[in-house]
Amino acid sequence: MSISRSSSVWGCILVCLLSLPMGGVAQQSTAPAVAPLTYDVVTVKENKSQSYMTRLIFDQGNMLKMENANLMVMLSAAFDLHEYLIEGIPAWGKSQHWDVQGKILEATPEQIGKLTMEQRRAMLAAVLAERFGLKTHWVTRDKPEYELIISKGGSKLKDSTAKQKSSGLNRDALDADRITTDDLAQSLAYVFEKPVVNKTELKGMYDIKLKWSVEGERVNREPVQGDAAPSMFTAVKETLGLELKPTHGPVKVLVVDAAEEPTAN
Numbered sequence: 235m236s237i238s239r240s241s242s243v244w245g246c247i248l249v250c251l252l253s254l255p256m257g258g259v260a261q262q263s264t265a266p267a268v269a270p271l272t273y274d275v276v277t278v279k280e281n282k283s284q285s286y287m288t289r290l291i292f293d294q295g296n297m298l299k300m301e302n303a304n305l306m307v308m309l310s311a312a313f314d315l316h317e318y319l320i321e322g323i324p325a326w327g328k329s330q331h332w333d334v335q336g337k338i339l340e341a342t343p344e345q346i347g348k349l350t351m352e353q354r355r356a357m358l359a360a361v362l363a364e365r366f367g368l369k370t371h372w373v374t375r376d377k378p379e380y381e382l383i384i385s386k387g388g389s390k391l392k393d394s395t396a397k398q399k400s401s402g403l404n405r406d407a408l409d410a411d412r413i414t415t416d417d418l419a420q421s422l423a424y425v426f427e428k429p430v431v432n433k434t435e436l437k438g439m440y441d442i443k444l445k446w447s448v449e450g451e452r453v454n455r456e457p458v459q460g461d462a463a464p465s466m467f468t469a470v471k472e473t474l475g476l477e478l479k480p481t482h483g484p485v486k487v488l489v490v491d492a493a494e495e496p497t498a499n
Contacts, residue, residue: 269356271345273298273336278365278496281331288331292358296346298336304328305366305493312359313488314352318427322490330495336361367494374484379429381479382419382470384436390475391415394439406463408444415476418442422478425466429485434476444469 281302290311291299300308305327310317338346349357362368396411403410403421410421418440419432447463463469470476 267350267352267356269360270353271338271341271349271357273357273361274339276334276336276361276365277499279333279498281333283331292354293351296338296341298334298358298361300332300334302331302333304331305362305368308334308358308362308366309368309488309490312355312362314355315488316423316427316429319429319485320488320490324490324493326495327490327493332496334361334365365496367492367496368490369492370488370490373487373489375487376482377429377485377487379431379481379483379485380422380426381431381433381481382415382422383433383477383479385471385475385477388475389434389436390473391436391438391440391442394441396441399439406446406448408442410442412439413442414439418474422466422470429483430478431483442474444473 276298283302285302288303288307289299289301290303290307291297292311306317306320306323309315309320309323309327313320359368394412399412401410401413401417401421402408403424405425408418408421410417413421415434415436416432419430423430445463446466446469464472467478470478
């Protein structure tokens with residue numbers, strides 16, 4: 235996968251959304267599974283390219299490849315968690331970037347092929363603990379969130395006619411094929427930088443195209459007269475027949491207790 239290095243997730247979300255946190259309620263609350271295998275050879279080098287592109291590959295084969303990744307991005311991938319649900323990361327964990335490579339040596343192709351995504355995330359978390367001195371714990375906080383519900387007029391979602399799943403998210407638009415309402419909630423959570431809990435109970439696969447206005451404003455605002463496009467709230471209601479209901483709820487947050495700049499090798 236490839237992701238933008240900018241302060242938000244915009245820039246290369248098309249691939250990211252298919253690989254980054256995709257929990258059914260737009261937030262994950264559990265630590266990674268126990269890692270059954272390990273990356274036996276790991277190298278870490280600081281990346282000073284100033285590139286705006288980050289690549290993370292850890293979901294297939296026997297290789298771990300992370301290019302131009304900061305610790306925050308690596309944590310997000312390892313714990314299947316949005317960045318806004320990670321606290322306590324040191325300043326260098328966002329500003330410094332690293333190239334990390336690892337290889338599984340002590341395993342058969344059959345063992346590697348049976349690895350689940352959760353187990354692969356656990357293997358990545360083990361690398362961060364070993365090479366970055368990462369120590370964390372979980373806390374539950376009451377935080378603002380949104381519930382995605384069906385509006386009074388009923389859902390306007392139509393069953394997908396696409397042959398494969400894709401999801402492209404920009405700062406002001408979503409263009410996705412064969413996604414679930416869980417996936418939709420996850421996409422909206424990226425936009426709002428708050429948890430979005432799917433309460434629709436809709437189980438189908440849908441093609442979704444949304445356009446909203448963000449010019450000069452945060453995306454999570456009420457409509458303003460004269461907008462070229464509707465607000466996110468209006469777009470979701472008028473286009474999809476769904477609503478975003480502001481609320482509060484308990485959210486699991488990952489707290490970083492310790493992290494150290496790795497020694498390059």
